[in-house]
Amino acid sequence: MASFDSYKASASRWITFIDSEFYPDYLDEAKVVYGSVLEQFATLVGEVHSSADLLTRISQEPNPSRTQLLRVFRKYVSPDTSVEMLKRKNKIPEIIAEFGTRFRSLETVKQNLLSRPDPDEAMMAVLYEYKSRGQKGYELTEAFFLWFNKTFGDDYKIQGPPRAGRDVMLNEVLPNFESRIPADFLISRPDKTPLVLGFARYDSDRGGAQEDDRTGGNRDKVTEIRKYASEKKVPLKVLFLNDGPGLTLGSMWNDYAALETYGQGDVMVCTLKMLDSRLTREWLES
Known part of the structure; x- marks a missing residue:
């Protein structure tokens, strides 16, 4: 499977643009x-x-x-x-x-x-x-839920708010997970075996210290989730659903590519346009 990093040369083709209103129209x-x-x-x-x-x-x-x-x-x-x-x-x-x-x-x-x-x-x-503010993020997660249910709805369960709503708290859905980490969705088998924890973000723009804080925090999440998966012997992985033109600014694309590499196959970074080719049944069950 192609890595997130391999899409960088044609990054703009893989970005989803969610329309914004023009000034002074509103x-x-x-x-x-x-x-x-x-x-x-x-x-x-x-x-x-x-x-x-x-x-x-x-x-x-x-x-x-x-x-x-x-x-x-x-x-x-x-x-x-x-x-x-x-x-x-x-x-x-x-x-x-x-x-x-x-x-x-x-x-x-x-x-x-x-x-x-x-x-x-x-x-x-x-x-x-x-x-x-926040509306584009809601549209991103809603689009993902629609895609997922159409593609995998017969075989897997997705839990979380498609738009606004309470986050999926990992300490509440994963037995003996101690940290209060909020996720946007949880994908599991019908028998409730957890497979994927998802974090969604739409970036219209991003840069500077915000980049560093975001990617550093994500790395910490990955470390803790992979440790839990190893200790509990569950096939738990992490999906970062990231989209928007902000991904192409500064070091964002490289940082997320490095995060995926750090996950050693347990982490995927994906935009909406990459879902069909990257988020496969094989990866879900890996």
Whole structure:
């Protein structure tokens, strides 16, 4: 079977492009979705006495508006804090204590709001970018599930969320597996013998330290899973379903090729277009 590395010379032919919307085509939808969010944010700014009070007040709002308001708060008040951090309501006092001195003052926030056009299309466009984050990854996994069930559905079982949903936790599906490693899917025989743990990722772009962190973390997963398979005498392998133009940037392709080599036959790196030729019954049962 050809290795992932052997596809590098014609890499662009093996990449799946999942369409993105063009700017400014999505602005009309962005106005509908986020116009009320910006209005609510401005109203809250007028009701509180400090930027810290503003964060506390936003944290009391119900979702989904709270998350959207937190995104606006981060842009106007505290770019140091991630939205994921701010989502944790019980951590708000701690966040204010640790980061509050770096919050932009409420008076400056008010002035900046007044200086912006109404509607603020630039901010709406920024917020709209959040809306599509993760969607390409969902489309990638859904396409894989459809392909797998069509190709192997009669003989093997695939477990995991085709789109959004709870990850497959290895410590929950593999007896005596100690680490809490999340996977995107698990392929097994009808008798529940685990065969393949899958990790899916769509990269529109990627580079620098993110490359190093990703591939280093994947190598650790491979090491731990192969050790478990050896100790428990199970034919467990690892599939990295990676796709998108980001694979062709920097050292990504070489890094994943090296990861496949490191797996010594127990690891496969594949794009959607490679599935028919690479993800075979022979490899599943090897």
